[in-house]
Amino acid sequence: MSRKKELSPELKAECDAAKALFVSKKNALGLTQASLAAEADISAAAVAMYLNGTNPLNAKFASVLSRLLGIPVERFSKRLAREISGMTSVAEAPSASTLSAADMVRQMLDKQGKGLTDTARRRLMAAAEADDAGGAIEIDYYRPGVVGDEVWIAHYDVRAAMGGGQIPHDYPEMLQDVRVSPQHLREMGVEFKEHFHLKMVTGWGQSMAPTIKHRDPLLVDISIREFVGDGIYMFSWEGHLYIKRLQWLGDEQIRMISDNDRHPPQTIRADETFIQARVLLVWNAQLV
Structure with a gap:
């Protein structure tokens, strides 16, 4: 089979x-x-x-x-x-061939344009009306905030400890969703390949302050499951889940670093460290 x-x-x-x-x-x-x-x-x-x-x-x-x-x-x-x-909608909708460009844009705005500003709406309608008058209509669907750019990102109750470590839940429960624009995230400097690799988790503890404060929501990329350069990672070590800064030392050793003096740096073995995700953004607009 x-x-x-x-x-x-x-x-x-x-x-x-x-x-x-x-x-x-x-x-x-x-x-x-x-x-x-x-x-x-x-x-x-x-x-x-x-x-x-x-x-x-x-x-x-x-x-x-x-x-x-x-x-x-x-x-x-x-x-x-x-x-x-x-x-x-296909049964009651007029044939697209019978609609003007302005009519099509107007329908699009009615269905999906609630998040657009009045200025953006006016520009789209002006472009469509220009097309009906014999001009050219050009809509860039990749600008921030344009229709269809927003996605839902799951927020999981995975309390990754920024301190002594916390035993992870077997089945994390989703508490809420966050709706974001991938294009806007990229303009903020957040680098990722696909938006469905992004999740929200909550940091727990004080050792990463002031970079990450207790209970700060964090945007992480779960497709990153190995060390890809110095940065802040969510990882398990000795059966506990951490969010810490990791630095490669060579010879299969990694330095686990807090962002204050509450916890001194530790040297841990790479083969005993299981990376779950890389932290991309603290949800107080602090890039890491």
Whole structure:
């Protein structure tokens, strides 16, 4: 029997977000996987395969989950939110060929332009009206704040200690989401390959102050699982989870450094240090 192909990181992230939202709300709403299965007209095993990331989410399951949890589909899948929106609007929407550029931009702004400033709205409409008059319409979809740029980043209750270390949870529970613009993050100097590699965690302790204060939310890149240069990392060592500055010493040794004198530097072995993520940003706008 051939092994089932693993989901792509994007599809797996959708499943993880859906599961976290379900877990966080099921008790208050009196939901179980069995009741979710009944509502979706599928088996409980199929529900488990969606939530555990074995099978990708689809529009039908996403719609049922959204209705039962009372949250928009885009909270866990912008891909399916767009698909569902297209399915529900195609019947009543006029043919694109009958719409002017201004009409199309106006529809776009009505559906997705709530985050735009009045100036940005006026510029888009002016460009569209110029196109209708025979000019050229040019929209740069990669500018900060333009429609479709924002993404949800999961915030996990993983108390990585900035001190003596803390035993990590086996199953971190998502507490809240943070909505950000990847383009804006890059303009701030945050470097990352894909936004779905980004997570939010909370630092715990005082040893990294003033760089990171107690309970500061931190933006981390979970795709970085090895030492890639001096910096601040989230890592496990001797069974405890830390957020500390790491410096390579050579000969398979790493210096573990606090940002104040509460904890003296320690030399630890690279083969006993398991990096979980690299810290990219303290959520008080301090780059690290």
